[in-house]
Amino acid sequence: MSEHQTLVEARGVGKMYGSVKALDDVSVTVNAGEVTCVLGDNGAGKSTLIKILAGVHQHDFGHLLIGGEEVRLSSPRDALDRGIATVYQDLAVVPLMSVWRNFFLGSEPRKSIGPLKIIDSRGARDTARKALAELGINLRNVEQPVGTLSGGERQCVAIARAVHFGAKVLILDEPTAALGVKQAGIVLRQVAAARDRGLGVVLITHNPHHAYPVGDRFLLLKRGAALGNYEKADISLEELTRQMAGGAELEALEHELRGVEG
Amino acid sequence: MSAGSTAVVPELARPPRLVDRLVARPEIGSLLGAVLVFVFFTLITDQFLTVKGVSNWLDDASTLGIMAVTVAMLMIGGEFDLSTGVNTASTGLVTGILATQAHWNVWLALLVSLVFALLVGLVNGLLVVRTGLPSFIITLGMFLALQGLNLGVTRAVTGNVQISGVGAAHGYESAGYFLASTFRIGGTPFPVSILWWIGATALLSGVLLKTRFGNWVFAAGGAPLQARAVGVPVRSTKVALFMLTGLGAWLVGNINVLRYTTVQANQGIGLELQYIVAAVIGGCLMTGGFGSVVGAAIGALLFGMVRQGIVFADWNSDWFMLFLGVLLLVAVLANDVFRRRAERMRR
Ligand SMILES: Nc1ncnc2c1ncn2[C@@H]1O[C@H](COP(=O)(O)OP(=O)(O)OP(=O)(O)O)[C@@H](O)[C@H]1O
Ligand SMILES: [Mg+2]
Numbered sequence: 001m002s003e004h005q006t007l008v009e010a011r012g013v014g015k016m017y018g019s020v021k022a023l024d025d026v027s028v029t030v031n032a033g034e035v036t037c038v039l040g041d042n043g044a045g046k047s048t049l050i051k052i053l054a055g056v057h058q059h060d061f062g063h064l065l066i067g068g069e070e071v072r073l074s075s076p077r078d079a080l081d082r083g084i085a086t087v088y089q090d091l092a093v094v095p096l097m098s099v100w101r102n103f104f105l106g107s108e109p110r111k112s113i114g115p116l117k118i119i120d121s122r123g124a125r126d127t128a129r130k131a132l133a134e135l136g137i138n139l140r141n142v143e144q145p146v147g148t149l150s151g152g153e154r155q156c157v158a159i160a161r162a163v164h165f166g167a168k169v170l171i172l173d174e175p176t177a178a179l180g181v182k183q184a185g186i187v188l189r190q191v192a193a194a195r196d197r198g199l200g201v202v203l204i205t206h207n208p209h210h211a212y213p214v215g216d217r218f219l220l221l222k223r224g225a226a227l228g229n230y231e232k233a234d235i236s237l238e239e240l241t242r243q244m245a246g247g248a249e250l251e252a253l254e255h256e257l258r259g260v261e262g
Numbered sequence: 263m264s265a266g267s268t269a270v271v272p273e274l275a276r277p278p279r280l281v282d283r284l285v286a287r288p289e290i291g292s293l294l295g296a297v298l299v300f301v302f303f304t305l306i307t308d309q310f311l312t313v314k315g316v317s318n319w320l321d322d323a324s325t326l327g328i329m330a331v332t333v334a335m336l337m338i339g340g341e342f343d344l345s346t347g348v349n350t351a352s353t354g355l356v357t358g359i360l361a362t363q364a365h366w367n368v369w370l371a372l373l374v375s376l377v378f379a380l381l382v383g384l385v386n387g388l389l390v391v392r393t394g395l396p397s398f399i400i401t402l403g404m405f406l407a408l409q410g411l412n413l414g415v416t417r418a419v420t421g422n423v424q425i426s427g428v429g430a431a432h433g434y435e436s437a438g439y440f441l442a443s444t445f446r447i448g449g450t451p452f453p454v455s456i457l458w459w460i461g462a463t464a465l466l467s468g469v470l471l472k473t474r475f476g477n478w479v480f481a482a483g484g485a486p487l488q489a490r491a492v493g494v495p496v497r498s499t500k501v502a503l504f505m506l507t508g509l510g511a512w513l514v515g516n517i518n519v520l521r522y523t524t525v526q527a528n529q530g531i532g533l534e535l536q537y538i539v540a541a542v543i544g545g546c547l548m549t550g551g552f553g554s555v556v557g558a559a560i561g562a563l564l565f566g567m568v569r570q571g572i573v574f575a576d577w578n579s580d581w582f583m584l585f586l587g588v589l590l591l592v593a594v595l596a597n598d599v600f601r602r603r604a605e606r607m608r609r
Contacts, residue, residue, distance in 0.1 A: 094551065
């Protein structure tokens with residue numbers, strides 16, 4: 001997949017929280033039409049890494065390149081303006097607001113009636129319905145509160161919104177963490193759909209079984225450092241799972257457990 | 263397994279259920295309540311459904327309603343304002359003192375009163391968004407401060423605790439025409455405050471439902487962090503809403519001072535709770551993010567109908583509070599059911 005254009009590249013980035021080094025010398029590549037998975041345990045630095053890509057935090061070491069140009073993102077808005085959209089697990093939608101109002105929140109389409117500018121709600125409803133349908137989500141009633149949708153559907157609305165507003169890079173922070181198997185499947189389908197439309201996707205997850213089917217490259221983090229950086233061809237699901245679980249440490253643990261049984 | 267081809271069929275195309283559609287109509291409860299109360303007092307009293315009677319309860323509801331619709335906007339935006347009631351006295355006192363003691367033209371006094379009202383809102387708003395403290399406690403402070411200021415300044419200027427004689431001030435006639443005149447229907451006078459109430463309701467309902475700002479109000483109250491993440495200016499939205507309740511207090515305070523040509527310095531205390539009650543009856547959630555301007559106006563109408571209905575029925579007005587308490591509890595419980603429904607997390 002070497003013909004895929006590189007959208008975002010981090011080279012040896014690091015981040016300090018006070019005197020704590022939360023991220024150390026990590027490199028990652030996001031290509032158009034590919035899914036880059038970031039895996040790691042709690043506290044591994046996954047969120048810290050994507051917050052640097054999303055403009056929430058700034059890197060203290062290393063280089064961040066967007067479209068080949070070295071940048072330092074000043075805010076989430078800055079990242080958005082450069083086509084990097086982020087969907088956070090808990091911060092994706094406003095539950096009490098309707099689907100279409102959520103979809104356009106912050107970028108409401110307006111029409112003029114004389115000197116007045118009002119939301120083009122009919123147009124907004126139609127556009128939201130169509131944009132969701134394009135990603136395979138058919139909602140009959142975009143007027144219902146987003147809170148009445150399932151967890152997976154809510155993530156999908158947020159993803160569809162990012163895609164609709166022209167994101168080139170889509171960052172998803174643990175979109176499947178709180179979801180059941182079926183709901184996670186719905187979200188992963190959206191990830192694949194976004195990828196097929198040529199977006200570069202960064203998928204953060206704990207779960208190698210969610211990452212492997214959709215991922216093109218895998219970055220494993222552990223205590224802020226890169227444990228491995230693989231292309232799909234170079235690693236099997238079993239090996240990925242083994243590495244995630246701590247590799248050698250797990251083997252030692254298994255050995256011990258066998259000892260207990262035995 | 264490839265997620266691209268996984269045959270997961272989401273159950274997304276289910277038809278909207280009745281309850282889900284009702285969730286989108288927060289004013290439905292207050293409307294039902296208003297119809298019941300209307301029918302009830304129409305049946306048990308003779309005067310309730312006469313032109314005179316209607317004028318009475320619309321009058322009662324109007325100034326309450328003007329404030330209730332601004333308070334509803336603020337509550338949907340996720341904040342409270344306990345200083346609104348006292349502020350209706352403050353704004354009237356500013357106008358009254360400037361017009362009677364400094365002998366200003368009423369129009370000029372109204373302008374200064376407006377600046378004062380917006381400042382109160384601005385201070386409330388900035389304190390809330392800058393400190394992140396609950397607006398309940400910040401505006402409680404403003405409530406006490408204004409109460410002290412009302413009494414202290416009035417006593418210092420006049421030697422007692424009321425301002426009177428506004429009717430003799432320059433510009434009273436023309437200003438009074440806009441804020442405190444009456445219009446006649448079937449020979450019965452209706453105060454013009456009813457028109458202001460209807461106008462404010464129509465305007466704010468339009469703003470809430472049809473404008474970008476209105477969308478931001480829902481989002482700022484419902485989920486401020488989410489809203490900020492997609493670029494909504496949550497803080498300035500909230501500050502604007504506090505200034506809106508200030509604007510409402512300006513209108514109501516000056517309708518009162520021009521109508522009665524006198525203001526008591528201790529006026530307005532306790533009204534802030536009535537505004538909140540009207541907004542809650544109208545479907546506003548205590549937790550923000552949900553509610554209706556029209557509902558709040560209907561909540562105020564309910565208030566006026568019950569208060570005057572009790573007078574017509576010749577009951578002791580003590581029963582009003584009991585009724586109000588029950589109404590509030592029913593409304594809060596009903597709202598909570600709707601909220602759970604809309605917010606429930608299905609997995
Ligand atoms: N704002 C912060 N201030 C100080 N330390 C922080 C901050 N955010 C994260 N950390 C620390 O940095 C390390 C990496 O945290 P990070 O949130 O990136 O991990 P994560 O991989 O996203 O974990 P999780 O799976 O639990 O979300 C942790 O040790 C965490 O305690
Ligand atoms: Mg995290």
